[in-house]
Amino acid sequence: MKMIISAIRRGGASGVRQVTLDGVAAGYPGRPVLSQLDAVIPAFATTAVVGPNGSGKSTLLGAVAGVISVTAGTVTHRTGARPAYVVQRSAVSDALPITVRDTVAMGRWGRRGLWRRASARDRSVVEGCLERLRIGPLADRRLAELSGGQRQRALVAQGLAQEADLLLLDEPVTGLDEAARRIIAEVLAEVTAQGVTVVQATHDLRAARRADHCLLLHEGRLLDSGPPAGVLIDEALERLWGLPARR
Numbered sequence: 001m002k003m004i005i006s007a008i009r010r011g012g013a014s015g016v017r018q019v020t021l022d023g024v025a026a027g028y029p030g031r032p033v034l035s036q037l038d039a040v041i042p043a044f045a046t047t048a049v050v051g052p053n054g055s056g057k058s059t060l061l062g063a064v065a066g067v068i069s070v071t072a073g074t075v076t077h078r079t080g081a082r083p084a085y086v087v088q089r090s091a092v093s094d095a096l097p098i099t100v101r102d103t104v105a106m107g108r109w110g111r112r113g114l115w116r117r118a119s120a121r122d123r124s125v126v127e128g129c130l131e132r133l134r135i136g137p138l139a140d141r142r143l144a145e146l147s148g149g150q151r152q153r154a155l156v157a158q159g160l161a162q163e164a165d166l167l168l169l170d171e172p173v174t175g176l177d178e179a180a181r182r183i184i185a186e187v188l189a190e191v192t193a194q195g196v197t198v199v200q201a202t203h204d205l206r207a208a209r210r211a212d213h214c215l216l217l218h219e220g221r222l223l224d225s226g227p228p229a230g231v232l233i234d235e236a237l238e239r240l241w242g243l244p245a246r247r
């Protein structure tokens with residue numbers, strides 16, 4: 001326990017593994033994506049999963065979340081608890097006739113079961129998550145009526161409401177304005193400091209540089225991993241995205 005608390009205080013460099021991927025292959029029917037992927041997600045820290053479009057970031061998150069089956073290798077979790085998985089907002093149908101509060105409350109289903117009534121604690125967690133993402137005033141609006149940034153905050157709030165020890169987010173800040181990005185970044189930093197392991201797939205290299213750990217994917221393989229300062233180097237950015245070196 002002492003080790004865990006001091007790891008939380010140090011921002012995660014504990015050596016404790018939240019998830020270990022060993023020789024993982026995964027993909028879709030007729031479309032293998034990840035292959036021979038070995039990677040570690042450190043506990044109590046933030047990990048950024050980066051790589052060009054189509055490199056397999058979402059597939060990796062899906063395999064860690066358990067929603068995409070691995071066809072070879074193993075994904076081992078430190079705890080048996082179910083991770084919280086926040087999908088890309090484009091994956092959420094506009095036709096869903098639910099309010100923002102309902103959306104966040106769905107995050108409690110895994111804990112209490114679908115058919116049990118929400119407890120006082122369930123309701124207080126939901127209200128707390130709405131507040132944290134600053135969407136309390138939107139709680140009674142329909143999810144489909146929200147802007148992209150507001151909807152994304154509702155989905156992150158749903159992920160938080162699950163109170164999981166592992167929070168997986170697929171491009172949580174893509175397409176958002178600076179204010180919404182900051183709100184989400186602050187909340188993710190807070191929950192990491194509270195001992196949650198956070199993994200986000202992102203195209204935002206600034207966000208990736210703020211992470212404790214980085215996994216760099218290319219064509220379904222792990223090209224590099226480690227502290228972002230050592231992974232997101234000019235050579236890698238130039239090779240993968242054709243970006244010129246920064247001065």
Ligand SMILES: Nc1ncnc2c1ncn2[C@@H]1O[C@H](COP(=O)(O)OP(=O)(O)OP(=O)(O)O)[C@@H](O)[C@H]1O
Binds near residue numbers: 028052053055058060
């Ligand atoms: N449901 C699916 N069925 C078949 N192929 C898929 C499916 N989803 C993704 N793919 C393919 O798998 C590959 C990896 O996709 P994935 O979404 O994991 O990449 P990504 O790195 O998250 O991409 P992006 O940055 O564009 O979100 C791509 O070639 C994509 O076309």
